[in-house]
Each structure stands twice: as structure tokens, then as C-alpha cells.
Amino acid sequence: CIAFCTWVILFVSHSLHSIFLLHNFLCRKSSAFPAFYFPAENLASHVTVQPLRDMKLHSFTLCFWVQAQNRDSQTILSYCTQERDNELMVTVGSAVGLWVGGHFVEFPLHHRSEEWLHYCVAWASHSGTAYLWINGAVGKENHLQRGYVSQPGGKLVLGKDRDELLGLFSNGFTGRMSYLNLWSWVLSHSDIRTLALCKHSELKGDVISWGETSMSLSGGVVLVSDLSCR
Numbered sequence: 008c009i010a011f012c013t014w015v016i017l018f019v020s021h022s023l024h025s026i027f028l029l030h031n032f033l034c035r036k037s038s039a040f041p042a043f044y045f046p047a048e049n050l051a052s053h054v055t056v057q058p059l060r061d062m063k064l065h066s067f068t069l070c071f072w073v074q075a076q077n078r079d080s081q082t083i084l085s086y087c088t089q090e091r092d093n094e095l096m097v098t099v100g101s102a103v104g105l106w107v108g109g110h111f112v113e114f115p116l117h118h119r120s121e122e123w124l125h126y127c128v129a130w131a132s133h134s135g136t137a138y139l140w141i142n143g144a145v146g147k148e149n150h151l152q153r154g155y156v157s158q159p160g161g162k163l164v165l166g167k168d169r170d171e172l173l174g175l176f177s178n179g180f181t182g183r184m185s186y187l188n189l190w191s192w193v194l195s196h197s198d199i200r201t202l203a204l205c206k207h208s209e210l211k212g213d214v215i216s217w218g219e220t221s222m223s224l225s226g227g228v229v230l231v232s233d234l235s236c237r
């Protein structure tokens with residue numbers, strides 16, 4: 008059985024660190040794409056993402072697999088514009104945090120597993136409702152920023168909170184991250200269950216599509232085998 012999956016890593020020498028540019032061509036078998044490992048010791052490690060469409064979002068769903076320690080506040084995705092620092096941000100750790108347009112809500116976490124976990128965080132502008140699913144099970148709803156639309160033209164980063172004004176990175180993620188996708192709508196419960204059960208070959212985000220969206224790895228982020236669905 009041949010996987011028609013060819014992805015190319017372009018190694019670019021940079022003044023301070025190395026940047027890997029990942030491009031995935033003709034990939035029909037997404038599971039062959041590696042996971043990202045963010046080492047604890049490197050404060051600069053992050054991934055820059057070129058989204059497939061603009062970030063003017065009336066609603067969204069962010070789903071991802073992570074294997075991490077349940078401590079502190081670790082950034083999965085951060086999006087900032089010149090006008091607003093935390094335009095869109097999702098953190099994991101002792102709780103799951105969500106920022107939309109600079110406003111914040113928190114989902115308490117009862118999972119203490121440090122195994123691979125599947126998360127989906129969603130938000131809909133028309134109701135202001137925010138949802139968290141863990142391993143396909145939905146938790147209590149939150150509410151924020153009803154009627155808001157996130158602003159385009161900002162910078163999208165995985166694994167660190169980027170401060171646009173100061174150009175600094177903080178609240179780093181430590182651990183493994185895989186199959187992260189971002190959609191411009193709220194996924195159905197059955198789609199989220201499909202993702203959590205690893206039957207996700209057809210489910211790719213329209214804003215970030217894992218294995219297809221261009222990403223630049225900086226500051227010691229390492230490519231490792233994706234064991235999230237083994």
C-alpha cells in the first residue's frame with residue numbers, strides 16, 4: 008500500500024536559529040504527517056502559520072491533539088493584530104482558556120491525564136457561545152463577545168503567545184501537538200466525535216488544514232512521529 012504523501016522540508020539557515028518550512032504536496036494520507044514536539048528548555052520555540060483564508064471569523068472551531076503536562080497556561084494558538092494583542096487565543100494546562108477580541112473565558116479541567124488528549128474549542132458570534140469538547144465529550148458552555156467578528160491582517164502562531172507590540176513570546180507550550188485544524192464555523196458534534204475517534208481523513212480545516220497549510224518551525228521545534236491516533 009503506497010501512501011501518496013510527499014512532503015518536503017526546506018531547511019533555511021537563519022542568523023539565530025533554523026527555520027523549517029513545511030509544505031505538503033498531494034497528501035492523501037494525513038496520518039503520515041509528523042507531530043510537533045515543543046521542548047521545555049527553548050523559550051523561543053514556536054510555529055508561524057500562513058492561514059488558508061483571512062482571519063475575519065464570525066465563528067470558529069479549533070481542534071487538536073496534544074500530549075502535555077497539566078500545568079500553568081500553555082498557548083496552543085495565538086492570533087494578534089496591530090490593534091489587539093489577544094484577538095484569538097486558546098491555552099491548555101490547569102484549565103482551557105479562550106480569548107476572543109481581547110475578552111477571556113476559562114473552562115475548568117477535570118482531566119488529569121498526561122496521555123494524548125483531543126480538544127475542540129468553538130465559538131459562535133451570533134450567540135456568543137463558547138464550547139469545549141475533550142475526547143469528543145462536550146462540557147459546560149461559556150459566553151463571550153456576542154456579535155463580535157475577529158479582525159484580519161494579524162499574525163498567527165502555534166505554541167507561544169505572541170505580543171505584537173513588544174515582539175515577545177510567552178506562555179509557551181511544552182509537549183507534543185498534532186492534527187491541529189481551524190474551521191470558520193462550529194463543527195457538528197458528530198464531526199467532533201469523528202475527529203476524537205481518529206476517523207478524520209476527510210475532516211480538514213478551511214483556515215488551518217493540518218499537513219497542507221504552510222508552517223514555519225522556529226527555535227527548536229522538532230518533528231516527531233505522530234502517535235496521537237495509535
Ligand SMILES: [Ca+2]
Nearest residue numbers: 092093168169
Ligand atoms: Ca498575547
